Amino acid sequence: MTSNIPEVVILRLPLYARVLRGLADRGEDVVSSQRLGDLLHSTPAQIRKDLSYFGRFGKQGRGYRVDHLLRELRQIMGLERQWSVILVGVGQLGKAILTYGGFAPQGFHVVAAFDSDQSLVGTSVGSLTVQASGELAETVKQHQPQLAIVAVPGHACQSVVDMVVRAGIKGILNYAPHQAQVPEGVWVRDIDPVGALQSITYYLKPNGS
């Protein structure tokens, strides 16, 4: 049975959780859909509808309890556990990702890094030793990571994604400038800063908007 919760809704859940976290940190107990809408630059109706796909978390006349809703959302997204991640591609970008401190606090732990460049294999980046791509399947079998971050040149993206998928990984964060083809049941999100800028400049031309 394929769920009929719109994917856009799933994409918004992390934003909801982030804002709720902020409210919780500031000690706020209760929040209305109106207030959430203001903070998210969304509408109250959108937020109520989105949340209603997963349950009834609010109280009429009051709103939502911040800590309760946050816990529910984290549960729904599967964030009440740690996730293991491998990184493929330890070039400039890959190194930056490895030393970036933003993933671990959210429960995403990079447990292995791979590169096809023999001169990188064996070197240390952060707390990891770069492994040869050929070892990927074996390492995945051992550590059972659930996610992969792909940070290779565009021309290498598809073959790396194929390899990672063959190893059994079902979730991929792709930094390569290429839309990879994946089988049913594998999830890819693309990070494309250049494309993002290019879609802005459209509106900045004279007559843009």
Place this chain on the structure above:
Amino acid sequence: MTSNIPEVVILRLPLYARVLRGLADRGEDVVSSQRLGDLLHSTPAQIRKDLSYFGRFGKQGRGYRVDHLLRELRQIMGLERQWSVILVGVGQLGKAILTYGGFAPQGFHVVAAFDSDQSLVGTSVGSLTVQASGELAETVKQHQPQLAIVAVPGHACQSVVDMVVRAGIKGILNYAPHQAQVPEGVWVRDIDPVGALQSITYYLKPNGS
């Protein structure tokens, strides 16, 4: 007059251009919407409809001339010129962005970098010298950059965005984990790798999809 070309279409244009560039590099002359659809994991109808918002670029019975369509799309997106970009936030992430080689070849040139941390001001990163945030307005007035990349902590995002907008910048690439509020006529794209991973894990839980 607010254009009625759907924003999703604008977001796809960079992908189209990227694929066309690949085809051009491989020396292909002509491409059908069918072929483009295969390469983009989209449908022929979608591609024809998207392109039809901007003009009639194809020939019945033949398809689209690769170089011609690519040039048209680059024109439409405003890529047939150079764009100047400033960077705000020269922490780990900001440094990585400055040394990342992916922007310049696409015509996006980082011309200045700012940070509020006095111990960073005056230091060199790549070919730039970090400036104090207070100099931002003046530097923008001089160099007239059109775009800003924001790479500051979440709590600083809104005030940095406000500052950048006040300086007259109309396009922002935001790496901070915060949805900034901007006035009409200013365009923001968020880069959110953690959120992307969080929206994948939803589907990886047992019963996910």
Place this chain on the structure above:
DNA sequence: GCTTGTGAAGACCTTCACAGCA
């Protein structure tokens, strides 16, 4: 009185299917 949860309506985007042209 205030705010949620939700069917129904509406807006928006995608897909269909075919006329028209190379």
Place this chain on the structure above:
DNA sequence: TGCTGTGAAGGTCTTCACAAGC
């Protein structure tokens, strides 16, 4: 024959508006 361009149909997502409950 092959493929585009496009109205019309279909589907999906958002917004409305109100009954129900605190």
